[in-house]
Amino acid sequence: MNLIRAELERLAARRFVQLMVVLLLAAFAVAAATTVADSHRPSAAELEQAQTRAAEQLAQLEATHERCLRVKAGQLPLDENDYIPADCAEIDPAQMEQLPVATDFLDGVFVFAKDARPLLYTVLAFLMLFGFLVGASYIGADLNSGGVVNLLLWRPRREAVLGAKLAALSGALLVFSALTSAAYLAAFWLIGQAAGQPGRLDGEFWAGLGGSYGRGLVAVLFAGAIGFAVATLGRHTSAALGTVAAYLVVWELGARLVFDVLGSGRPDRVMLSSYLTAWLSGEVRLWDGYACADGSGFCDGFYTVGWPLGLAVLLALTGGLVGAAFVLFRRRDLI
């Protein structure tokens, strides 16, 4: 416990960490300030107009669905401008995930319910980058500066020392990310209340947002652990940065192009980004370019990757890297 306490203090005292926290908070402040500047509280007339447009949109959807049913029933002739799907249920407003609401038609108004999810993903992306960089630099700098050797002269248990560092990093990242992202969302909720519209904040909304929030925090922990592990394996912060840059350029970009040239149907299946997206958003729909190649009849060329598979892939990757880092660190000559 003493070791973890010392490591937490060491982590908090690092200039890089402090700088990253300041940059993160500054980015949040800028995002909030520009949102406040670009938003206004809608007048009664604007609200009324938006409600009218939403009602019109809804009526139009219902009319289209009704016309589809009547065309299928042979009660109306088919017009060339009509969109008549094979199953009219596809355009049934009652089965749509989201119906038009007044806030969809408010211009220059920040609506929390509509923008909360993208805002959360933005902050999570920031925090994942933050976690990765802090994780990599925390152990990388310590390995380079001789801090680890100094510590091992005091506590000559390599697994315990590395474990304490990882535990301190993960704990600090979790608390910091949870508080920061909650404060970030709370700030935008307040902006919605004071300078925009809160939108429809029902139980379903909060449940969905809460799920994304929890999964996002886990992703931040993964990012921190991966940065820590790769820097440990490479003995240097830059090893982690180089590995990620190489992965993005060589695999996510280069290999994707190669797969495309070779005519591979589902290159996204071997891309880490697919599984990360699946984990963060619950599921991801990906396009199989060759699923409908024969062109016969209706074909849904999409396939879905769900969060369980996303979690499994991320867990395997993180666990593998962290495990390798521990094994190597245990056997390595520290010179």
Next chain:
Amino acid sequence: MTAVIEIEGLRKSFHSLRRGRRVAVDGFDLRVEAGQVHGFLGPNGSGKTTTLRALLGLVRSDSGRMRVLGIDSPHRLPEVAGRVGAIVESPQFFGNFTAHRTLRLLAVAGGVPTGRVDEVLEQVGLRDRGHERVRGYSLGMKQRLAVASALLKGPELLILDEPANGLDPAGIREMRDLTRSLAAAGVTVLISSHILGEIQLICDHVTIISRGRRVAAGPVDEVLAGFDRHEWRIGIADPDRAVAVLGAAGVTATAHDGHLVAHGVADPELISRTLGEQGLWVRELTPLRPDLESVFLELTGSAPDPAAPRQVDDAMLPPAQREPVIDLDVRQDGEVSA
């Protein structure tokens, strides 16, 4: 005497794709007994730091047996780590932390009362600079901080690798006094250093390593005595005649810069009596005893040669080559044998 450090047959080699296998330590033995101030000498690259790192579990040895305070190292080193203070080869500290914070974090991690921090900063002369960032420290100040970190535990065994690195003459003297006071307080000290004069002043025992192997070990006086050629410097008015007179008495003497050097004379009375009987009056008769530096250079073969500057790798042992080693083995009774 109780051995606090025992190393037997330590071997360690490093492998790299570019340079292949390089043997750093090759069957090295070391024994440090309780209460000793033990000097550990060797040229650059001879295996000193690798030995200390292996002893402290920082590098994995290929073979050999090591014990620290009676406990097998490195496997059971954690059991005695709290009683061993060590610095290994110019330790680096995190530049943005102050010395005080650096030591406090170590104290917290090691379960040592943080009140010790001010004590050791005072002890190494950093009391007034302890709240400055380490980044601004000179090499000597960093070295003092390193020693402070080793002292923080109040150790029974102190292992100092080049503690005088970067210290000015006053700092070296302070380090010498500190070492002596620690030894007087019962702390066993193992010092690796290149400053042979310092080692001779501070240490009572010495081990010399060359090319990864022990080439001499024992009490400093006895190691030096093993290299005493019983030479005497003689100041005399007529050196040429003195050489002839001594030669007639069976004493070999050579002239050097207006002085004579007599070789192989155990008793100086022979010189003064022989010359006096012939009316040659000696105005100086000084024993030319070997110092640690000359012994070290002779044992390690590292005396400078202007025609062939010695390369660092010369101190390393080539993989398949074994050279005859002058191994002075110190037995339990203190007898030195070649």
